[in-house]
Amino acid sequence: MENENGLSCSVKIEWLNTQGIVHRNFTHKSAYLRLIRSNVREIFIEASAPKSAAIKLQLKGISVHKKFMNEGKASIKFQDINCTMYLSNAPPNQLLGFLRTMFVKMTGEKSNNANTSLRTQLLSNKPKQFEEISPVTCVEIDRAQAKASKATDTTPSPLSKKRKLSPKDGTKGPAAKKLYSSSPIPNEPLDIEQKEVMEACLSGRNVFFTGSAGTGKSYLLKRIIGALPPDVTTATASTGVAACHIGGITLHQFAGIGVGDATLERSIDLASRPGSATVWRKCKHLIIDEISMVDGAYFEKIETVARKVRRNDRPFGGIQLILCGDFFQLPPVGKSNNPVKFCFQTKAWDSCRLSTYELKRVHRQSDDEFIKILNKVRIGQIPESMAQRLAATSKQKIEKNGILATRLCSHTNDANVINESKLEALEGDKQIFVAEDSDPHLAKQLDQQTSVPNRLELKVGAQVMLLKNINLAAGLVNGARGVVKSFEDGFPVVRFRNKEHTAKHERWMVKTAGGATLTRKQIPLKLAWAFSIHKSQGLTLDCVEMSLGKVFEAGQAYVALSRAQSLDTLRVLDFKASQVWANQNVLDFYRSLNLQLETMRLIPLGRKQTTKSGIKPIKRIMSMKGMNKPLVTIN
Template sequence: MDTDDASLTCSLKLEWTNSQGIINRKLQSKNATLRLMRDESRVIYVEIRYDKASPIKLPLKRLSVHKNFMKEGRASIKFQEFGCTAFMTNAPPSQLIGFLRTMFVKMTGNAPKNEKATSLRTQLLSNKPQQFEEISPVTKGELCRVQKHVMGKSTTTPSPIRKRKLSDSSSDSRPSSAKRLYTSSSTIQDTPLDIQQKEVLETCLSGRNVFFTGSAGTGKSYLLRKIIGSLPADVTVATASTGVAACHIGGITLHQFAGIGLGTASINACVDMAMKSASSLIWKKCKHLIIDEVSMIEADYFQKVEYVARKIRKSDKPFGGIQLILCGDFFQLPPVRKWNDKDKKKINFCFMSQAWKKCIQDTFELKKVHRQEEQDFIDILNEVRIGKVSIESEKVLAATASQCIEKDGILATRLCSHTQDADLINEGKLKDLPGDIRIFEALDSNPASSKMLDNQTTVPRRLELKIGAQVMLLKNINVSKGLVNGARGVVKEFKNELPLVKFRNQLYLAQPERWSLKTSTGVVARKQVPLRLAWAFSIHKSQGLTLDCVEMSLNRVFEAGQAYVALSRAQSLKTLRVLDFKTSQVWANPDVINFYSKLRIQRDCSNLVPLGIKNKNTKTNNKNLLKGKSKSLMSKPLLNIL
C-alpha cells in the first residue's frame, strides 16, 4: 500500500445541514486535499485543506459513505455527528478507491491490544495543544485482520440504491458493502508496476504527451488502466480505435468521441460536424485524451482529429492543448484498409502524419513480458514480431503440430484469420452435440444500443449452449483460482438454469455479469452469462486475451502482424499447437520496421552525454556520430535492433 493512499486531491463541496435538513453553510473548492490524520488519542480524522483557508478536521465517527460511482471519481462522506457532508468529484479513481480503502482498513482494523487510547480525563487535564500526525501506511497485519473481519460475514451485495454506512472504529458494525470495497480496491494493488511502467506513469502524470509501446503481453493495457485511474475523471477521456479495446479500458471509441464519423468528409466539413455534435462540449472540457490500440488509426484520420481539436478549443497548440497519451504496438494489426483506394498495398500509419510529429514529446517501449514466462518462447515471439524467424524457431513452432494440449475434456480454441470461419466452426460443433440447446438472452439497458454492444464487446446477445459445449470465460471472476478473461472450460451440466462449467482447476456456476460501455451520450450496459462458444475465435477479437489452450492454422493470414497476434495469445509453447507452420506466413510492415529502428536510434543517442569543451566542430561530430550509430545498428540483425 502506498502512503499516497492516505491523501486525496479532488474537487470538493462541503454542506452543513440542521436537524430539519436545511443547508445553513456551504463551502466549495475545485482543488482540495483530504488527508487521513491521527491525534495522540489515536482518533482518526480527515483533514481538509482548500484554497488559502484554515484546514478543517473532522473525526471519522458515525459515517455514511456513498461510493457507487468511485470508478467515475465521485463519492461522498456524511459526518452524521456534525451534520456535514463532503461531496468529492473529479478525483483520480484509483486514488479515490485507495483513500476510501485506507480509511476503511484503519477504522476496521482497530489499534493493537497493547496500545490503549488516552483517557478522556487525561486529555482534559493536559495543557498541551492537540497534536496530529499523518496516518501510517496500511500494514500486512492490518490487511489480514480486516480480511478476516470482512470475509467472515455474508457476501450478499445490498441494493445500490441504499446508502452504505461506515461506522465508528470502536463499533463491531461496518459498511454493508465492505467486502465489495475491500475486494475491488485490493485487486488494484495485486500486481505492482515494474520499473519501466512506473516511469511511463510518472511521465504521464507530469503532463507530457506520451506514446508507449511494447510487444504483446508487456502489460500495456494494464498500465493504461492505471494511468486512467490516476488522472482526474471529469477531464479525462479514455478512447480506443476499436470497440473491444475501448471496452477493456472502460472508455469509448475514438470515432464516437471525435464527432466526425468515419472521417471521410473534407477537413472543414469534419470541423462543422464536430461543432454541431454532442462531442463539442466534451472536447472543450477534456484535458487528457487517451487513445489505446493507436496502431489501427490511419494517418489521415489522426490528422483530422488533431485539426478538429484545435478548432473546437480555439487554440493553436497541438491537439488544442490537450495532453495526449497514446498506447499500441504497430507490429500488431494495422488500420483497416479502404479497398476502394487506388493504392491497395499502401497503409498510412498515424506515426506518418505531421500531427504525430508535432504532438508526441516522449516515447517509451516496455520490454518486460508478463504473459509468457518461458524465455525461449519470448525470443521466438520477438522474432515473429519483426517478421524474421530463424531456422531453429521455425522447427520449434512446426514441432507443436503434434502436441496434445487437450486436458480434462477441454479442447484447444482454434484461432481463425476470418471471423466468418470462426462462427461456422462454433455453429457446426454445437449442432453436432447431443441434447437440447439452452438459450441465454442478454439484457441490455437500451435495446437500441444492442447492435453497438454486439460490435464493441465480445459478449454475445444470444448465447446457445449444450452440455459438452466448449466455452471461454469473458470476465475476471477469481484471478487466484484461474477464473480469468480467456480461461477455457467445458459445460458439464445446467444447475438452477445456469451453466456449470469445468475449467482446468475449478468448477464455476456461471451467473450473469454486467458489462458497461460509454458513449458520447451516456452509458449503456449489458447483463449476460460471461461465456462464449470457444471451439474457434477470430484473431481480431482475440487481441488482449491470454489463452491457456490454443491451436491455429496460419495459411489464410492476410495482414502483416496477424500471425504474431495469434501466436502471442498463447501462455506457453506447451499449450500451443500450430498446424502447417511456414515462415512465409510471418512478415512485418517495412514502414513499421523503419519507425521502430528510428525510435531505437533516437533513444540511444539521447542517452549520450557530450563531455569536454564545446567547439565549432561539435555539431559536425554529432552528425557523424548519428550516422555511424545508424549504420552500425542497421548492419546488425533486425532482432538485435528491436
C-alpha cells in the same frame, strides 16, 4: 509511491439542520484532503482549498458510499453532526488508497480508544494540536482485514439477505472488505519500467509506450487512467472491445466526426456541435489504446479538429496525449485500394513530440524459448530452427478433460461458420440466454463494444470460453477454455482445465461520449470452437490451434501465435516461414526511432544528486541496438 493519506479532488460539504435544510456548505473544485490525528488520538479528515479556511471533521459515526469509486466519486456521511462530504473528480487509484487508509486507521483506533490513558484524557483540556497520520503499515492492514467481516463504527457487516434494514440499523455503508476485494482498478505494484511510464504520464508529457504482446500494456494503461482526474480524462481505443477492456469509449465516438469520411471542413462542423464541442473542450488528457489500428489520415484529421474546436494552436489543441500500442501487431483497416497509412507517418505525430518507452518484461508467457520465437516473429524474422520448432507443434496433443483447442481463423466469417455448425452437430436441446441491456435500442453498440454476445446459445458438450475474470487463483480468467457439462437451475456448469464452475450472470459497462453508462448483463461465455485473430487481441488462450495459410496482413501471424500461453498449449498446422512478415514501414519506423533514441541515450533523470566524487549520476533510459533487441532499455 502515491501518498494515500492525501487526496486532490473536488469537494462539496453540506450541513443540514433538523428540518433537513442546508444551512452551511463548503464547495471547491480543487480541494486537498488529508487524514490527521489530534493530540488525544482522535482522527480527523481535513479539507483545505486556496483562499479558504481548512475544515476539520472528526471521523466518528460515519458511513461511506463508494459504489462509484472507480469513477472517482464517493461520499462520507457524518451522522452525529448531520453533515455529508461529497468527493468527485478524484483519481480513482488515489481515492481507493485514501479510503483504504482511512478504514485501516479507524479500525486500529477502535481498540485504542477504550484504553485511553488518564494522562491523555487530562491533555484533552488543552488546545488540540494536529499532525498528519503516518503511512499504513503491513501489520495495520492485516489487522483491518481480520476485522473486515465484523461490524465497526465505520463499516458494519453486510446485512443478511433475509433481514431488511430497520431504523435501528441506521444508514451505515457497505462492508469495508469490499476495499480489499476485486476492483476494476488494478492494484498490483508496478515494476521499474512501468513506473517510468507512469511518471512521464503524470508529469503532463505526451507519451507513446509500446511493447510486444503480453507485456501488460493494457494493465499499465488502466493504472494510468486510475491516476488521472476522471472528469478531464477520456480513455479511448481504436476498437470497441479494446475500449471496453480499459473502461473507455471508441476514438470515433469521442471525436464526433463519425468514421472520418467527411471533408476536413465538414468534420470541423460536426465536432463543433454543442455536444461534441463540450467533450473536446473539457478533455485535458486523451488516452488512445491500440494506436497501431488507427488510420493515419484519421489521426491527422482529429488533430486538426482538436485545434480548431478548442481554439488552441498547440498540437491536439493542448490536450495531453497518452498513446499505447504495438505497430508490429494489427495495422489499420485499409480503405478501398489506398495503401495503409500509420499514425507515425503523419506530421501530426511528429508535432506531438512524444516521449517513447517500451515495456520489455513479458507476463503472458514464462517459457524463454517461446518468448525468443515470438520476438523473432514480431519483426518478421524466423530462423529455420525456430520454424521447425513451430511446425513440430502440429503433432502435439493439447486437448484435456474434453476441452478441445480453439481454432484461430484469419477471417471472422470462418470462425462463425465453424461455431454454428459444431453447435448444431451436438445432440440435445439448446439453452438460450438473452442479454439484459440497459437500453435495448443500443444493443448493436453493445455488441460492438463488448465481447459478450446479445444472444448466447449453448448445449451440453459446447466448447466455450470465459469472458470475465472470475477467480484468478483458480485459473478462471478472461480467455480460459472449458466445456459445458450440464445445466443446473438454468445456469451452465462448465468444466475448465482445473476447475468446475457454474457460470452466472455478470455485468459489462460501456461508456458513451456524453458520459452516460450502458450496461449488459449476460452469462460470461462464448462459443469457442473457433475465434477470429482480430477478436483474440488481448486474450491469453490456454488451448489454441491455428492454420496460418490464409493470413493476409503483416503482424497477423504474430498476433495469433502470441495469444498462446506456452508452446505446450499451442498447435500450429502446416507452418511455413513465408507466413511471417512485418510491414516495411513499421520496420523503418522502429529503425529511425532507434537512431533518435541513441542520440539521447544518456540523460539525467530525477532529483539532482552528487556522488562522493562530486559527479552527478546519469541514468541510462533508452537504447536499441539492432532489431533483435528491445526498443527501449531501462536500467
